[in-house]
Amino acid sequence: MVINQIIKDIANIEYSLWVVNTYAAGIQQPNGRYITKYFPMSPFVIENMLLRHGSMGCYQQGYKTNRIKWICFDFDCKDKKNPNVYGLYKNCILPFTNMLDELEIKYLTEFSGRRGIHVWIIFKTVFEKKLGYRIVCELEKKCQILSEIKDNEEWELDRFPATDTSRGNIVGKQVKFPLSCHVAGERSYIFQGEFQKKEDTESEVFLNAQLGIMKAYMPNEITEVVRKLNIDTTYAETTKLKYRKYWLQGNIDVTSDQVINILSETKVFREIFQRMQQGNSLHQDWLVILGTLYLCDADAVLVTDVFRRFPNYDERKTFSNIEKLGKSYFPATFGYLYRIYGITLEENIDPEETGLHYLLRRCGVEPNILQQIENTNEKKTIYDISITAKKEKNYLKENDEVADVYIWNQLCNLKNYDFRFYEDLIKDIEEGKRIQFTPKNFKIFSRIESEEKTRKLVALSAKERIITTNLALRLCDLINESWKSFSYHISYTSNKYIFYHWYSSWRRYLDYIHVFMDVPFMDNYEVFYIDLKGFYDHIDFLAVLRSFEDVLDKKARNIFVFLTEYNDKLMKKIQNGDRIGVPQGPAYARIIAEMFLDKLLNSVLKKFDQEKIYVYRYVDDMVFFCRPDFDSRMLFDELMSFFPLVGLPVNLNKSKYYGKICDLSGNEKVQILHTDSFNYDLIENDYTGYLLEEEKKSKLKEYLTENPFNVGSLGYIFGKYTISEAQIWCLQNCRTEILSACEGRGSNYRKFYEFLFQNEKYIKIILDNHELKLIPLKSLNFSNFIHTLYYAVQDRTISPPIFERIKEEYLKKILDIELKKNDCIIVKALLLVDAEVANEKS
Incomplete structure (x- = not known):
């Protein structure tokens, strides 16, 4: 159907213009309230919202970042029963938009569907929330009605952003997407010129007009708006990054903007950077950029600052991941990149060249240096x-x-x-x-x-x-x-x-x-x-x-x-x-x-x-x-x-x-969501942020304390990001059940023992209570216990006194019992290890 295609096109444009947080949205409930739901945000979700006459809030700032790409002035009539929207437009919106026209700042006006009008100012790139707040304040100074409205008995105004900080705020504030249908109102819509109420908000003509307005809208350049408002950005992070130079291999200097522009000459990198700019990058986008730019400069500062230019940038997480993964990823050839992204290779692109080689070549790096990195690509990780x-x-x-x-x-x-x-x-x-x-x-x-x-x-x-x-x-x-x-x-x-x-x-x-x-x-x-x-x-x-x-x-x-x-x-x-x-x-x-x-x-x-x-x-x-x-x-x-x-x-x-x-x-x-076996609610992660103590207690109660314990969940419970309260609860309440178990994946037991051998308090309790004897000797449980113990000794992650106790109080006593041949060899090897040697090296 034609209407369905129009709605699909509208959803794609709304996504590109408004979405910064790709992890969450505010979903309206039957009572009209919005609650945060965490899921992969996509044009597909917006499309279904439009088709089903739903309402969804778009969060302004990137997830756990201080970056935004739009500001919004939300004007409302205080009278909920008989709102005078025409009066609101004439007295508040018109003076404000006239000023924006004089400043040549591009905007969109949207009737909220109930008693208000939104004025959106959208930008091409993301920028610091602090700068967005300064823009809001400067616009208020220049338009008298904005500063007077707070004392007005008829009108009210909410500003987004409302503050200059995002500290402690995971998702920021939200404004509902254009064309949403509020449960207590009608479909919202964008209008141009003088406000007129529309009755045909489901027709093909109406939807086509909405699509045309969105297509024609050109987001603002942040630098231009800052210049027009005379805002000093000398110390702004975005300005510093824009002109900071880096020395590439071969002593070639380049800015992060130049890197992005050069790589964007190719379609595959252009689309990657567009997704990153819109805040909806894929997981593999991050790895592709890391592999491409990590080798550019000695300290990987360039790749860090390229990431910093985009929304959803988390400094701690980025530094950690670059340190952990930087040396593990190679630049990818264009042939591979175009294949995994399903893009047709351009005629002027060499499928055997990598993005790194392309960048250095375009920057004028000497041929002999180019030759040194010519074979540094994903082919090496496959064939070597x-x-x-x-x-x-x-x-x-x-x-x-x-x-x-x-x-x-x-x-x-x-x-x-x-x-x-x-x-x-x-x-x-x-x-x-x-x-x-x-x-x-x-x-x-x-x-x-x-x-x-x-x-x-x-x-x-x-x-x-x-x-x-x-x-x-x-x-x-x-x-x-x-x-x-x-x-x-x-x-x-x-x-x-x-x-x-x-x-x-x-x-x-x-x-x-x-x-x-x-x-x-x-x-x-x-x-x-x-x-x-x-x-x-x-x-x-x-x-x-x-x-x-x-x-x-x-x-x-x-x-x-x-x-x-x-x-x-x-x-x-x-x-x-x-x-x-x-x-x-x-x-x-x-x-x-x-x-x-x-x-x-x-x-x-x-x-x-x-x-x-x-x-x-x-x-x-x-x-x-x-x-x-x-x-x-x-x-x-x-x-x-x-x-x-x-x-x-x-x-x-x-x-x-x-x-x-x-x-x-x-x-x-x-059954469909597999919550009967495990879900990720016991984790402090990129979705939840840090959990409050009450939240942790609630989740423990819901998923552990009030349900039968399942050995199959050990791999999750003793995983890297699981809250420590869940792990401690298991050690306190379920350790004998775990030690005596035979069923389940070997890797689950391995995770448990890796955690246990580093937790001196609980391994001491187990030894004091002689609980190691509960482990079935011919089971995967025991095999993983003994092999994991070997690695713990080898890697010095277990304290020598604890290891000595395990030897004396357990390993020597089971030596005469018939074990699996392979496990018996490891037991004998461990008995020969001198704990003092491990102590000296630790």
Whole structure:
């Protein structure tokens, strides 16, 4: 429909003009009040607000920053029953807008739909809230009515910003979006010239006129407005940054503005900076800029100040992340960047050049220096064997069921001649040479998931981890493969990690589901959920190869064939001759599984109108939201019959067609949002800010103290950002339950023991009460206890006296008991460690 397209276009423009905070919005409740909801703000949400006649507040300042991009004067009639809006326009708005016209400051006037008029002044770039407040004050001085209105009995005025500080304010104040429909009023709208009440606010003519006004509006240059108002910005941060110069490699000086302008000559960086300027950047935008600019100057000051130019800048967080991640990310080639952003490469752009190389070349850096950084790009993180080894070390610690010490030591002891051997082997594989490569020295761990279900997890040897992971990364690069799920996304530009961290990926997955579940404008959408049964166990690697056959060149096909043959041999050894399935654990298997499911899902979705379908997938955990004018039941039935046909059985106990969101029961919402297993409400993070003591007590009561404890939540509770009160509560009330548990992920126990070994108070209590004997000796719990203890001693994160007590009071007593062979070796090794040596080095 034409009207729907107009509304979509309006939503996109409103988003670009008004939105700075991409984390939150004020959602109007039935009683007219607005409450803050945290979710990924997007044009899609605004579009649905407009379609459903809803009302939503737009927060003025960037999340936890002091930056804004618009100021607003909100004029109201005090008489709520019989507001004289025409009088308000004549006596207040007209004198003010006449002054703005004289100053040539561009503005928008908007009838609020009830008893007021907003005057918006929007800017091209973000700037400090303090400066915005000074602009408001200067305009008040120049327009007498603004200073007199506070004593007026008929009119009133709210200003945004109302103060010059954002201290202690996470989201700032909000003004409702234009074209919102207040529950106690009509649809608001923008008007030009003299105010006239409109009655046809749903017609195509009206909406088209609104779109035209917004399209024609040109935001102000902050420097021009400051000049016109004679505001002194000598000490303003934005001014200092604009002219500060940096010395690039080769002694070339450049300002942060010049860097942005040069990189913006390319479409991909132009769009990245536009998103950052509007305050709606993607997570990968930040990493792309970091990787591109980190190497520009010795102290990474340039990249810091480029970030500082944009909204949502958080100084503490940015410094911390740059220090933590700066050396871990490489500049990306344009070929890679244009692919991941889905943009067509311009004719004048070299796909093999990086943004860093482009910037330095355009700045006139000498050719010999350019040559030194020519091969510094994401290709190195994919193809370099030594980097793959580094990534596998992190993958072992983060993802393996047991962070096996023996495999860790293998990875740590690799030499250059090992890497050369692996490189030669991979070269032979790429050339299609027949190689005898038999899986060996792999380890199998059994995870008890319930009384009825045990899952086998596989840990490959150091050699096989590196070779299979490196080949899988090369394969994805050669066929330009990426997938639309939130799980196991390859972090191509990182020289430290294979995938983006699951913790943030799972968070993003839930955030997008929350958009539909929490925002009332979405409650007419229909939802269904599909879960596959034993997904990894039923993947036919040969079928995966065949499904990609048409996009494989010779080298890619040789890699795929090798991985297929390797996987067949491995699975036959694990499953007594059955080749079907991929092992759970190895990175190559994660990659192949994601590629396959994405391919299968797209083959079905392309038969339908994909503009009406929103799919959110984490591995085989799939949630579908469909527009009300789409037959979602037909899609559900199609998928339910399709997956078994390709060898992937559906979990009938979990898969369900729910229907409209507004008809969901409380339990059904819990299932879709996974709040029955965990949510992120026990975390102090970028969304919540610092929690007050009462808030912490309330959340503890809601999620821990009044619910049965679940060992499966250990990984979250003992995660990095969880409130310490939750961790202490678990140690006080649930430690014996945790110590005696057998079920659940090994990584959950590992998180618990990493925390415990650094918490002297509670490990002492456990030792005093002889509670270590509760740990089942042939369980994943014990394996992670003993391997994590080894790392704690090696890394000196456990106090020597505590370690000495564990040796004397526990390890020596279990030595004569039959343990798993691998665990027994670690116990004996720990008994040989001298605690005094660790004490001297700590």
